[in-house]
Amino acid sequence: MILEALEREGVEYIFGYPGGANLPIYQHLHEHPKLKHILVRHEQGAAHMADGYARACGKPAVVFATSGPGALNLVTGLCTAYMDSVPMIAITGQVASTQVGRDAFQESDVIGATSSVTKHSYLVTSIDDLPRVIHEAFHIATTGRPGPVLIDICKDVQQADAERVTPDRLEIPGYQLNGHVDLNRAGEAAQAIAGAERPVILAGHGVLLSRAEKELKEFAEKAGAPVGTTLLGIGAFPVNHPLSLHMTGFMGTGWNLKAVQNADVLMMVGMRVDDRVTARLADFAPKVKTFIHIDIDGSEMGKNVRPHIELVADARNALEAMTPQIGTLDAGRGQWLAQIDAWREEHPLKYTRSNDSHSNGRLQPQDVLIDMYRRARNEAIVVADVGQNQIWAALWWNYDQPGLFINSGGAGTMGFALPAAIGAKFARPDKAVWCVAGEGGFVMTAQELSVAVEHQLDVKIVLLNNFSLGMVRQFQDDFYGGVRSHSDLTHMPDFVKLSEAYGMPAIRVDKLEEVGPAMDTAEKTKGPFLIDFRIDPEANVYPIVPLGKSLNDFWEAPN
Amino acid sequence: MIESPHPPAAPATSPASREVTNRVRVLSVLVEDGPNTLSKISGLIRRKGFHVRSISVGPSREAGRSRMTLTVDAGHAEADQVRKQLERVVEVIEVEDVTSDDVHSRELVVAKVKSFQVAGLVERGAKVLDTGADGTTVEFAGEGKDVGDFVNELMRHGVVDVARSGPVVMRRTA
Numbered sequence: 001m002i003l004e005a006l007e008r009e010g011v012e013y014i015f016g017y018p019g020g021a022n023l024p025i026y027q028h029l030h031e032h033p034k035l036k037h038i039l040v041r042h043e044q045g046a047a048h049m050a051d052g053y054a055r056a057c058g059k060p061a062v063v064f065a066t067s068g069p070g071a072l073n074l075v076t077g078l079c080t081a082y083m084d085s086v087p088m089i090a091i092t093g094q095v096a097s098t099q100v101g102r103d104a105f106q107e108s109d110v111i112g113a114t115s116s117v118t119k120h121s122y123l124v125t126s127i128d129d130l131p132r133v134i135h136e137a138f139h140i141a142t143t144g145r146p147g148p149v150l151i152d153i154c155k156d157v158q159q160a161d162a163e164r165v166t167p168d169r170l171e172i173p174g175y176q177l178n179g180h181v182d183l184n185r186a187g188e189a190a191q192a193i194a195g196a197e198r199p200v201i202l203a204g205h206g207v208l209l210s211r212a213e214k215e216l217k218e219f220a221e222k223a224g225a226p227v228g229t230t231l232l233g234i235g236a237f238p239v240n241h242p243l244s245l246h247m248t249g250f251m252g253t254g255w256n257l258k259a260v261q262n263a264d265v266l267m268m269v270g271m272r273v274d275d276r277v278t279a280r281l282a283d284f285a286p287k288v289k290t291f292i293h294i295d296i297d298g299s300e301m302g303k304n305v306r307p308h309i310e311l312v313a314d315a316r317n318a319l320e321a322m323t324p325q326i327g328t329l330d331a332g333r334g335q336w337l338a339q340i341d342a343w344r345e346e347h348p349l350k351y352t353r354s355n356d357s358h359s360n361g362r363l364q365p366q367d368v369l370i371d372m373y374r375r376a377r378n379e380a381i382v383v384a385d386v387g388q389n390q391i392w393a394a395l396w397w398n399y400d401q402p403g404l405f406i407n408s409g410g411a412g413t414m415g416f417a418l419p420a421a422i423g424a425k426f427a428r429p430d431k432a433v434w435c436v437a438g439e440g441g442f443v444m445t446a447q448e449l450s451v452a453v454e455h456q457l458d459v460k461i462v463l464l465n466n467f468s469l470g471m472v473r474q475f476q477d478d479f480y481g482g483v484r485s486h487s488d489l490t491h492m493p494d495f496v497k498l499s500e501a502y503g504m505p506a507i508r509v510d511k512l513e514e515v516g517p518a519m520d521t522a523e524k525t526k527g528p529f530l531i532d533f534r535i536d537p538e539a540n541v542y543p544i545v546p547l548g549k550s551l552n553d554f555w556e557a558p559n
Numbered sequence: 560m561i562e563s564p565h566p567p568a569a570p571a572t573s574p575a576s577r578e579v580t581n582r583v584r585v586l587s588v589l590v591e592d593g594p595n596t597l598s599k600i601s602g603l604i605r606r607k608g609f610h611v612r613s614i615s616v617g618p619s620r621e622a623g624r625s626r627m628t629l630t631v632d633a634g635h636a637e638a639d640q641v642r643k644q645l646e647r648v649v650e651v652i653e654v655e656d657v658t659s660d661d662v663h664s665r666e667l668v669v670a671k672v673k674s675f676q677v678a679g680l681v682e683r684g685a686k687v688l689d690t691g692a693d694g695t696t697v698e699f700a701g702e703g704k705d706v707g708d709f710v711n712e713l714m715r716h717g718v719v720d721v722a723r724s725g726p727v728v729m730r731r732t733a
Contacts, residue, residue, distance in 0.1 A: 115599050116606055120649045123594065140649065174591060174652045299643035306637065 206270015
């Protein structure tokens with residue numbers, strides 16, 4: 001009955017792992033060939049694969065795990081999806097309803113353990129509830145602000161037989177969607193931006209989730225307002241557009257931070273305005289007279305920054321309603337944009353090139369990524385892990401297309417990239433997929449290489465190996481008294497041999513001139529491929545705002 | 560009263576912060592009856608750094624739904640976050656913020672005192688529930704402040720035990 005319901009919901013992929021409390025489901029899986037099941041090597045990998053799948057194609061995938069440790073292994077993956085508003089359905093086996101509360105074998109309180117990292121969750125103890133629950137779960141996961149929904153199903157319910165009832169309508173009184181746009185309020189917002197002397201727009205993941213890139217571009221161009229994106233909003237606005245401020249936040253570009261800190265009207269759309277965006281909250285955008293906040297989740301209004309104009313609505317609907325209401329632009333607009341251009345010249349993104357004498361012959365990560373992005377030709381999906389590799393990949397991103405950069409922004413989950421890249425490749429077999437990771441995060445979920453090899457997925461892994469936890473090392477150097485405490489990674493595997501042990505070809509690269517040929521080989525090789533780029537262990541991420549400081553205080557790369 | 564281990568922090572200072580309204584909110588919440596409802600609401604309150612001053616739950620007029628009356632300190636968040644966060648919980652059907660509204664707010668206290676001389680308590684509006692060899696049991700209902708005064712008055716009668724409910728509220732008729 002569960003599997004039939006999943007078919008009915010249009011599910012294509014299930015990422016899962018069988019065990020004692022979900023065996024009744026697995027027994028019948030082969031009777032449902034439309035449901036493609038991918039056997040993972042650890043449940044966390046399953047959640048990240050479903051996450052990468054949904055981020056790449058917009059549809060939810062399903063995760064299966066057994067009770068106790070199986071379900072608890074999902075927690076990090078659920079949290080990652082929850083923080084970044086990614087739809088997912090997790091179906092966990094629970095001990096039989098008659099065993100609940102008896103500390104039965106592999107029993108754990110999964111609802112209790114996951115309620116802080118799921119949009120909603122259900123414990124199903126009766127077969128009669130199952131069709132309704134599954135139908136509701138998909139609705140809740142995919143509508144409004146998306147998120148993971150967990151269904152914990154007792155083993156006896158999985159085995160029970162009942163009349164197949166197809167729920168024909170949804171009735172969830174406690175779940176209201178904010179679809180309606182207040183036109184007057186939208187007009188007020190549009191006029192505030194148009195009439196501003198120094199307007200700035202910041203766009204988050206919500207713009208991508210509601211597919212509002214086109215509407216954002218139209219609004220920004222008509223309003224003559226520059227647009228920056230959050231880390232998760234990358235792709236919401238073309239980086240090469242003259243109005244682009246690129247990435248904002250405490251590792252954002254200098255010209256973006258200058259613009260935000262000098263703006264008089266700041267519009268934040270589809271974003272949470274978290275501490276990574278504001279740095280020291282009391283000094284965030286201090287010259288702003290009017291904050292405008294657009295988000296589909298009303299609880300975001302005033303959670304971190306109290307807006308003067310709030311629009312609780314889908315980003316696309318809101319922007320669509322706003323664009324026609326833009327009035328005459330402020331006369332000082334040209335001056336403001338010229339000022340931003342000057343800041344762009346004054347504070348460019350820069351790095352020490354590998355062939356510069358200051359690099360001491362060490363390979364610089366930016367050279368690797370620039371080569372990768374050149375090959376990606378504005379259309380490949382790039383999945384980054386967490387840490388320096390993530391910020392380098394974000395800042396040197398040069399696309400003008402949405403939805404192609406995937407990373408764990410809110411949760412910052414190390415080990416995300418490889419399984420998420422696998423999920424993305426299942427979702428978009430037509431697209432090249434590049435996985436960028438540091439060696440620290442990579443070994444956290446490296447067991448999923450089996451999945452990439454088993455299914456011969458064309459995932460190219462760009463390992464930026466700096467023999468350390470680079471971001472931790474950089475923070476220790478700069479903000480924790482220069483004490484390098486447990487940030488050096490020694491005794492790591494030989495990544496070429498590790499890849500070969502999984503049956504996957506790999507190459508090691510430590511010189512600039514080897515980068516291109518290695519990338520050529522990776523691209524030409526069918527199936528997964530890893531390049532172990534041994535990069536400069538001292539390479540740092542810039543710009544960066546020192547911890548606890550305001551966005552005004554960003555540090556730039558040394559000359 | 561449920562004491563939070565965390566004392567309420569200073570109110571948020573956001574750049575555009577308008578005047579900080581009273582951080583303690585009184586909310587009347589209609590919820591779905593279910594095994595997960597209470598733990599989801601209490602978990603939310605804990606992880607958002609709110610602080611429960613009082614809580615009372617009972618069946619509502621509609622089958623399958625309960626009415627909760629919550630008195631919550633918003634902690635370091637802005638006061639309206641309490642309502643907004645509760646509204647995100649799928650089991651929560653409706654949240655009414657009745658903090659500054661004109662409401663009847665009633666609490667119940669049941670107490671056992673050693674004394675048999677309870678005329679003073681009865682005069683205040685208490686009702687005698689039983690009288691036994693070890694003392695008298697009385698009940699009293701009223702506004703929170705009156706209940707507090709009543710509990711103080713009990714001290715003079717040799718209190719053995721006191722059980723006190725959280726407030727339940729209802730808007731006054733117009």
